[in-house]
Amino acid sequence: SAVISQKPSRDICQRGTSLTIQCQVDSQVTMMFWYRQQPGQSLTLIATANQGSEATYESGFVIDKFPISRPNLTFSTLTVSNMSPEDSSIYLCSVRTSSETQYFGPGTRLLVL
């Protein structure tokens, strides 16, 4: 398995500002992902974080709005830029291990006012 930590665990932000979420995993993993979970909804994949290169974004998500970094095999960041109330969600980091199982971090609960 993998133990994943995220910082911050929650935040309240003003519209127009940006927030960077950090994800740290306790072991080297093959793949890292970022998901969004809007209130009462299922999970939507934002992007796959690629080590040393640009992230791969899903339809409807763009790098200018959600820049992602992955400098090494155990760390990634997601920035939510120029926030609006519609960005209020839980943002979840996820990793895939060599056993091809995905594990999830505890999430970052974001409220944009």
Added chain:
Amino acid sequence: GDSVTQMEGPVTLSEEAFLTINCTYTATGYPSLFWYVQYPGEGLQLLLKATKADDKGSNKGFEATYRKETTSFHLEKGSVQVSDSAVYFCALSSGNTPLVFGKGTRLSVIA
């Protein structure tokens, strides 16, 4: 593309009742299948998984069998507890693709 369909909730059961949450999938190839659970205010936890046809995943009294002929992976538990109240997500993954999730089923167990 790949997709997962699970039964709509919410599901409300009395303690010690039998639980079934239906899940069917559409996928090319031979996906791995998963059930995740999300307790209130928490992230997702892997509950069980199955990687090939006829495999049975089990954990904490929950079971699910990978049925290729019916493309299903129904979650069952013989006797639910109040502590099982949570949202349950069925998901699949084909090869190196990220998980594809169902919409989730909220379970409430009352004493």
